Amino acid sequence: MRTAFDATKFMEARCIHQIPRFHRRIDSFIEPTLSSVMSTPIDVRYNWRLLRAGEFRLDGGSMFGLIPRSVWSRSVPTDDKGRITVQHNCLLLERVGDAPLDPAGKPLDSPKLIVIEVGTGDKLDAKSRELFAMDETSIHAQLREIGCDPRDIGAIIVSHLHFDHAGGLTRLPLAGEKPDWTGPASGMAGSRPDHSVKLTFPNARVVVQRREWDDAIANRSVMTRTYFRDHLDPIADRLMLIDAPAPFVSYITPDKADEPMLRFDQRAIEVFPGLRVFRTPGHTWGQQAMYFKDSAGNTIVFTPDVLPTAAHLGQAYSLAYDVEPYTSMITKTWFLRQAAAENWLLVLDHEPGDPLRRVRANEKGWFDLVPAG
Ligand SMILES: [Zn+2]
Numbered sequence: 001m002r003t004a005f006d007a008t009k010f011m012e013a014r015c016i017h018q019i020p021r022f023h024r025r026i027d028s029f030i031e032p033t034l035s036s037v038m039s040t041p042i043d044v045r046y047n048w049r050l051l052r053a054g055e056f057r058l059d060g061g062s063m064f065g066l067i068p069r070s071v072w073s074r075s076v077p078t079d080d081k082g083r084i085t086v087q088h089n090c091l092l093l094e095r096v097g098d099a100p101l102d103p104a105g106k107p108l109d110s111p112k113l114i115v116i117e118v119g120t121g122d123k124l125d126a127k128s129r130e131l132f133a134m135d136e137t138s139i140h141a142q143l144r145e146i147g148c149d150p151r152d153i154g155a156i157i158v159s160h161l162h163f164d165h166a167g168g169l170t171r172l173p174l175a176g177e178k179p180d181w182t183g184p185a186s187g188m189a190g191s192r193p194d195h196s197v198k199l200t201f202p203n204a205r206v207v208v209q210r211r212e213w214d215d216a217i218a219n220r221s222v223m224t225r226t227y228f229r230d231h232l233d234p235i236a237d238r239l240m241l242i243d244a245p246a247p248f249v250s251y252i253t254p255d256k257a258d259e260p261m262l263r264f265d266q267r268a269i270e271v272f273p274g275l276r277v278f279r280t281p282g283h284t285w286g287q288q289a290m291y292f293k294d295s296a297g298n299t300i301v302f303t304p305d306v307l308p309t310a311a312h313l314g315q316a317y318s319l320a321y322d323v324e325p326y327t328s329m330i331t332k333t334w335f336l337r338q339a340a341a342e343n344w345l346l347v348l349d350h351e352p353g354d355p356l357r358r359v360r361a362n363e364k365g366w367f368d369l370v371p372a373g
Contacts (some may be wrong), residue, residue: 001351002273003241005023008260009043010117013036013111014065014135016281017283018070021304022146023155024276027208032349035227040361042100042108042270042273042274043274043291043293044095044096044097044100044110044273044274044275045096045097045274045293045294045295046093046095046096046114046244046274046275046292046293046294046295046300047050047093047094047097047295048089048091048092048093048094048292048294049146050089050090050091050347050355050356051089051090051091051094051115051139051142051143051146052087052090052093052142053088053089053090053117053118053119053120053137053138053139053142053168053243054087054088054119054120054134054135054137054138055071055085055086055087055088055133055134055135055352056080056085056086056087056120056132056133056134056135056164057079057083057085057086057133058083058084058085058086058132058226059082059083059084060072060073060076060078060082060083061082061320062319062320062321063084063086063308063309063319063320064076064311064312064317064319064320065316065317065319065320065322065325066316066325067201067314067316067317072296072311072317074122075164075311076309079133081343082104083208084154084354086308086309086350086351086352087233087350087351087352087355088117088119088120088139088164088349088351089117089273089347089355090115090116090117090119090139090142090166090238091115091117091300091302092113092114092115092143092146092148093113093114093116093275093292094110094112094113095110095111095113095114095273095300096295099273100273101110102222108273108335109271109272111153111154111162111204111272111346112123112152112154112274113148113152113153113154114153114154114155114156114157115139115155115156115157116155116157116290116302117145117158117159117165117170118139118140118156118158118165118166118167118168118169118200119138119139119164119165119167119201119203120132120134120163120164120167120168121138121139121140121167121168121169121170121171121231121233122138122140122141122168122171122172123167123170123171123172123186123189123197123230124167124188124189125188125189127341128141128188128189138168138171138343138357139168139200140168140171144221147348149336150163150201150202150287151201151202151203152203153201153203154203154204154205154239155205155206155207155272156169156201156204156205156206156207157169157206157207157271157275157288157290157302158206158207158208158279158305159288159289159290159302159349160208160209160228160283160284160286160287160288160305161208161212161213161216161231161232161284162217162221162223162224162227162284162321163186163188163226163227163228163231164226164228165304165349166208166231166232167199167231168200168202168231168330169201169206169231169232169234169235170197170198170199170200170230170231170235171200172196172198173196173197173198174198175224177198177307178198179196180197180198180199180202180234181196181197181230181234182194182195182196182197182230183195183230183233183272183351184229185230186225186228186230187225187230188225188228189230190365196221196231197230197231197265199234199235199238204238205238205239205240206235206238206239206240206269206276207240207242208239208240208241208286209241209243209244209277209279209286209287209288209289210241210242210243210286211243211246211279211286212284212285212286212287212288213241213286214286215227215241215284215285215286216232217232220285220317220321220323221284222320222322222323223319223321225335229290232332236327236331240271242269242271242277242288243269244267244268244269244277244278244279244280244288245266245267245287246247246279246281247260247261247267247279247281247330247331247334248260248261248330249294250259252282254330255330256315256329256330256333257333258330259334260333260334264338265276267272267279269292274292274293275290275291275292276290276291277289277290277291277316278291278305278307278373280306280331280335281301281324281327281328281331282306282318282322282323282324282325282326282327282328282329282331283304283305283306283319283321283323283328284323284328285323285324287304287306288304289302289303289304289335290302298345299342299343299344299345300345300347301339301344301345301346301347302346302347302349303335303346303347303349304349305319305321305322305350306328306332306335307332307335307336307346308349308350308351309350309351309352310348310349310351310353310369311326313336313366313367313368313369314366315329315332315333315366316352318332336359336366336367337361337367339347339358339367340359340360340361340367343358345357345358345360345372346358346359346369354372356371356372357369357370357371357372358370359372
């Protein structure tokens with residue numbers, strides 16, 4: 001394994017000594033825009049609950065990339081169309097206690113209720129719902145079911161903006177409701193020119209990496225139909241765009257077992273007190289994971305499509321949907337190593353069974369997933 005020593009020293013010598021600590025400027029390519037990014041982490045905990053925002057099915061071959069079907073299908077069942085079952089796993093977070101105060105005694109920006117990931121939502125037409133065997137529920141239906149009004153949510157954090165992670169940011173209007181946005185329907189929401197949507201969370205900001213937003217707007221994806229205007233345009237004026245540093249600068253091709261060039265505390269940006277996001281590139285360039293502590297002392301890491309289900313544990317088990325499968329392998333390797341070392345409690349974004357897992361290093365030089373306990 002190449003050590004991160006040289007690279008980190010390089011970065012430090014070049015940039016960090018010139019940078020005011022408050023702004024967390026990591027290198028000269030990165031322009032932080034968040035005035036709320038804080039220099040010292042504050043010990044704010046969250047209570048959380050898992051929301052299952054709907055089961056659906058995706059093509060098994062696409063979900064396992066270059067792994068032969070004869071291998072992955074030993075452990076993952078398929079339906080008669082070759083599809084595997086996945087889930088839209090999401091989290092509802094509630095901050096424990098009052099909003100923390102800044103040194104001047106003013107409350108910091110700290111939403112009481114935060115949702116992580118929102119799934120596909122309810123906008124797909126009947127044909128598309130059938131294509132994905134999508135069940136009838138949605139993030140807003142799940143919240144209502146537990147007595148939570150989506151209007152009370154102060155912030156949404158999505159890992160990336162593909163429709164099965166961000167489509168639920170908007171919803172179909174109810175009868176008599178005035179739409180928030182009208183425009184051409186995505187190909188998967190019918191073909192009406194007067195397609196209308198409402199913001200699902202009218203009082204929430206949407207936290208996403210700037211890189212992800214830029215790629216979504218430009219439709220930079222190996223899929224032609226995933227970054228849809230009907231979940232992107234309506235949220236454009238409520239974005240909190242984050243510039244977390246990538247684990248490796250773009251002109252370096254890391255080896256498979258390389259550690260990221262910057263320490264975790266340099267890469268993980270605190271977007272609200274006690275809640276951090278960090279880049280996990282490969283599936284998309286701007287994909288992020290979310291990190292917080294709960295009141296029981298667990299470190300919870302919401303795990304995006306670097307490890308969508310427990311069946312994707314193997315290093316080469318990338319997705320055909322990934323923009324850079326090689327980068328996915330590298331990300332998965334350092335992510336699992338850190339998860340094992342720090343006993344993270346992972347929430348796997350698409351796992352249809354128990355998505356709460358911890359990671360243990362094994363004697364074969366790789367990792368096992370165990371129940372969270
Ligand atoms: Zn995706």
